[in-house]
Amino acid sequence: MVVPVLLLFLSLIGVAVALLLPGYDALLLLAVPCAIAAFILWLRAALSGKKAEPNWILIDGSNVMYWRDNTPQIETLREVIAYLKQHRHTPAVIFDANAGYLLAGKYQDDHIMAKHLGLTEDRVLVVPKGTIADSYLLTVARDFDAPIVTNDRYRDWADDYPEIAAPGRLIRGGYRDGALWLDGMKTPTPA
Numbered sequence: 001m002v003v004p005v006l007l008l009f010l011s012l013i014g015v016a017v018a019l020l021l022p023g024y025d026a027l028l029l030l031a032v033p034c035a036i037a038a039f040i041l042w043l044r045a046a047l048s049g050k051k052a053e054p055n056w057i058l059i060d061g062s063n064v065m066y067w068r069d070n071t072p073q074i075e076t077l078r079e080v081i082a083y084l085k086q087h088r089h090t091p092a093v094i095f096d097a098n099a100g101y102l103l104a105g106k107y108q109d110d111h112i113m114a115k116h117l118g119l120t121e122d123r124v125l126v127v128p129k130g131t132i133a134d135s136y137l138l139t140v141a142r143d144f145d146a147p148i149v150t151n152d153r154y155r156d157w158a159d160d161y162p163e164i165a166a167p168g169r170l171i172r173g174g175y176r177d178g179a180l181w182l183d184g185m186k187t188p189t190p191a
Helices: 002-020 025-047 074-086 099-104 110-117 133-144
Strands: 056-060 090-095 124-126 173-176 179-182
Touching (some): 074 110, 074 179, 099 110
Parallel strands (some): 056 090, 090 124
């Protein structure tokens, strides 16, 4: 984006010189097309809307929902999500199929859980009944090279997913004196 702006600026200086100083009229033949081309380049760069790659982080929803008082609570997940967003992460949550029963007494699909969490549906997955969420979670973490927020160590999966032993891959957390903490992350300062 800097190069098109610089080219536009220099081209406009050339146009100004050609218009203001006698004997430089021929400079208009070069400066005007350059200014138009630089403006088009700047406009394309501005409208391309390139966004930074998401800084993905997965949340083991069925584990994290128990962090406060050892009872399943949607508020705990909301707080963890807010915490991660403050640290410029893009959180996604994966739940066991029974999570809705534990939180609300009835089945809740991706759409409903996403709504409760304030996330888009594409960032929440409730695995199908009879499926182990750990395999989904570990596969997605591998595919996106993302860490997982959980207190589970996934020891049964270590042979199939050796990367979980890497430092920072599994982020432990919980509450101390009523305050949320996550390993390796500083407490966010209030806005």
